[in-house]
Ligand SMILES: Nc1ncnc2c1ncn2[C@@H]1O[C@H](COP(=O)(O)OP(=O)(O)OP(=O)(O)O)[C@@H](O)[C@H]1O
């Protein structure tokens with residue numbers, strides 16, 4: 001008896017993504033996110049008294065991005081591990097994977113669901129930060145019009161682009177956490193390892209700068225290989241380039257985005273491969 | 281070639297788990313051979329830890345066989361296509377607690393490719409069929425054990441599979457609920473479905489199953505049709521009005537004259553579960569299944 005094959009289906013994938021997102025919504029995760037974003041941006045407002053003037057705007061933006069990177073990373077690791085293991089630990093994965101469903105659809109569905117959740121967080125934080133900047137810039141333009149002879153100083157479009165790039169970076173991080181989760185047995189192990197890898201990804205450029213060109217060929221090779229295996233998260237920190245010279249180069253932005261998408265694809269593929277034979 | 285394909289065919293199945301870091305293996309299923317023909321209700325019995333759930337998970341492709349060949353309607357069990365015609369209710373099921381019962385069944389229906397106008401009607405149909413219409417809009421997180429089993433059955437049936445695998449569908453369900461579960465299984469059989477079921481309640485298995493297999497420590501101990509295994513063809517029971525001692529003696533004499541003997545005289549008793557079923561209220565519908573909720577809950581749960 002021949003049985004019609006079951007093709008890979010994007011609609012099943014998006015069903016799982018939607019359900020993952022819904023879990024985050026119904027578990028009241030978003031209330032927490034909103035609170036966090038408001039708290040962060042409000043505290044930037046609180047600190048601003050210390051330096052008055054147009055450098056204050058730079059401070060708000062630095063503070064906002066710092067908070068986005070820090071809390072976004074923590075949130076990405078925790079949420080990805082949680083949304084994956086809630087499925088394994090509650091054994092809902094049994095029922096789901098007993099359906100005519102590819103494990104790749106499951107893994108990428110989870111990824112997209114998590115990516116959407118982080119997207120909401122990024123949008124909230126960046127949105128609030130831009131609103132605050134706009135408002136404060138307006139005030140400063142009245143107080144010291146001489147600083148704003150050429151109109152507004154902040155490149156809001158560039159801010160948005162950097163925000164999107166950060167979101168993509170969190171996507172790479174989420175894919176890494178999923179890869180760890182695909183073979184790990186516990187949520188805790190996944191979270192701890194996830195943070196460890198996060199640190200490596202942020203600091204690997206230091207190792208490359210320090211040892212990448214040493215005479216020892218073997219060591220140099222190892223360092224360069226590590227730099228290749230672990231994505232370099234430092235590439236995504238483009239916030240400093242905003243408002244300098246010609247601003248953010250679209251080519252660089254596109255390259256960084258492509259870098260992120262490539263890593264997401266490869267790491268996601270590895271996660272599927274490792275999850276494929278997992279015993280549920 | 282002309283032989284019909286078995287719904288499930290298991291040949292030489294062995295499953296080892298490594299249970300320690302040193303790689304010590306635990307043999308959960310040992311050289312198992314089984315064949316479940318289409319249209320049968322098949323009972324898989326055995327004590328705790330005898331490998332029933334492990335066998336079922338291999339049939340569903342959730343675990344890989346260490347050795348052996350497992351096919352569902354002729355398709356190797358680890359292929360995605362094999363699961364197209366299978367509905368599965370895991371043991372002690374647990375579902376997304378943040379969804380309502382209806383949303384849950386709808387989600388699984390869509391995963392199975394049910395769509396369009398059929399989606400709505402089919403979801404309502406199975407929810408009604410398992411008797412959960414009254415609670416369909418409540419969060420699954422608020423369901424009782426019996427209701428979880430029912431919603432689990434609904435999600436297993438929603439894509440109208442040919443084979444339904446139920447792992448302890450009556451565990452933690454009260455006698456009324458499990459009697460209804462048996463009725464539902466018999467109805468599935470009437471619809472021509474194949475059902476594979478595990479349970480510890482042997483009396484129930486006996487009532488619904490055509491064939492049973494008994495596993496012990498992963499090995500097949502007994503296999504056969506229920507009638508063959510437990511029917512006593514050399515005996516018959518007559519149920520009569522209470523007889524005075526004298527008449528009983530006369531009957532013995534009458535039987536002896538014809539070369540028969542009266543083996544036992546006992547007082548027949550109603551089974552406790554039958555008594556329970558006749559006394560406990562069944563807020564039933566004509567279809568048999570009740571709302572699945574205590575009668576005191578019914579008016580309150582109309583809204584989520
Ligand atoms: N993932 C696993 N890892 C290690 N051992 C396992 C695993 N799953 C099951 N086992 C072992 O395999 C054996 C069979 O387990 P299984 O769950 O199949 O039994 P069962 O017949 O369903 O029992 P029960 O009636 O209690 O549900 C048990 O000894 C169990 O400890």
Ligand SMILES: [Mg+2]
Nearest residue numbers: 332333334371
């Ligand atoms: Mg079991």
